[in-house]
C-alpha cells in the first residue's frame with residue numbers, strides 16, 4: 001500500500017503578524033468556521049476512491065492558526081478523515097497552535113480527535129520583540145501553554161523559533177533556545193527571519209524603521225542556537241529542524257523525501273505521482289466551488305521526470321543525512337550519471353561531502369545551500 005501525507009490548511013488568524021505572507025484571514029466567525037470545516041470534509045469526499053490504495057501515515061493541520069477553531073470542529077474534521085481515508089495506526093497527527101488561542105478544554109478535544117503532536121508558534125520569548133513583530137501572545141503565555149499541553153498528556157511538542165528579528169541582539173535567539181528547551185519540548189524549528197515583499201515588516205525595513213543584524217551576526221545566531229541544541233541532545237536532521245532522537249517530524253520529512261501528499265483547504269498544495277497542484281487562495285471561490293461539488297485547481301502541472309529528479313536532489317540534500325547511493329539509484333533513473341560532474345565540483349569546493357555511501361551538505365554547504373541547489377539545476 002502506498003503511503004500518503006495529508007495537509008489541511010486552516011487560513012484564519014486573530015491578527016496578522018507583521019512579517020507574515022501566509023494565506024490567512026482575520027475575519028473568522030462561527031458560521032465561517034462551520035462552513036469552512038464542512039468544505040474541507042466535502043473536498044476530501046470529492047476525491048472519492050482516488051486514495052483507496054493509500055494509507056495515510058501523517059496528517060498536518062496547519063495555518064493560519066488552526067487553534068482558533070473550536071475543539072469540536074477539529075474533532076469533526078478528524079472523524080470525517082478517519083471515515084474517508086485509511087489511517088495508519090501509528091499516524092503522526094500534528095496541529096499548529098498559537099499561545100493565547102488554546103485552553104485545556106480545547107487540548108482535550110485534540111486528544112479525543114487523535115492528535116498526537118503539537119507545533120507551537122513561539123517565535124520569541126521576549127515580550128518587546130513579540131510586540132514588534134505583531135504576535136498576539138506574551139512570553140508567559142508560551143510557558144503556560146506548553147505546561148498545559150504536557151498536563152493534558154501531549155509528549156510530542158515542537159516549538160517554532162525565529163531568529164534575527166527586529167529588537168534582537170546576537171545573544172537573544174540562543175537565550176530563547178535555552179529557555180524553550182527547559183520546557184520539555186522534543187522538537188525545534190529554528191528559522192531565520194525572511195523579509196517578504198508586500199508585508200508590513202518589509203516596508204518598515206525599507207523605510208529604515210526597523211533593523212535586523214548583518215549576515216555575519218545572523219550566522220552567529222544560527223550557530224549558537226544550533227550548538228545549544230546539540231549540547232542538549234537535539235540532533236539537527238534538516239537545515240532548520242532539530243529534535244531529540246525519534247521525534248523528527250514524519251510529515252515534514254515527506255516533503256524532503258519528495259513523497260506523496262494531498263493538501264486540503266485554501267491555498268493547499270499537493271504532490272501526487274507526477275502531478276503538482278494547488279487550490280485557490282480566494283476564500284469565497286474555494287467555498288463556492290466545493291459547495292457546487294467542484295474540485296478546481298489554481299495551478300496544475302505535470303512534473304517532468306528530469307525536474308522531479310532535480311527536486312529529489314535539492315530536497316534530499318536539505319536533510320543532514322543527505323541522500324544515500326541506494327536511494328539515489330532508485331530515484332535518479334533517466335541518466336544515473338547526470339549529477340556526477342556537478343557533485344564532484346561541489347565536493348571540490350567543500351560544499352558536499354561524499355562518504356562513498358551517501359552525499360550530504362558540509363557545514364559550509366549548509367550555510368550556502370541555495371547556491372548548491374542552483375548549481376545542481378539542469379543546464
Ligand code: SF4
Pocket residue numbers: 012013015016017020021022024063064065098121
Ligand atoms: S499566526 Fe502565523 S499564519 Fe497567522 S498571521 Fe501570524 S505568522 Fe501568519
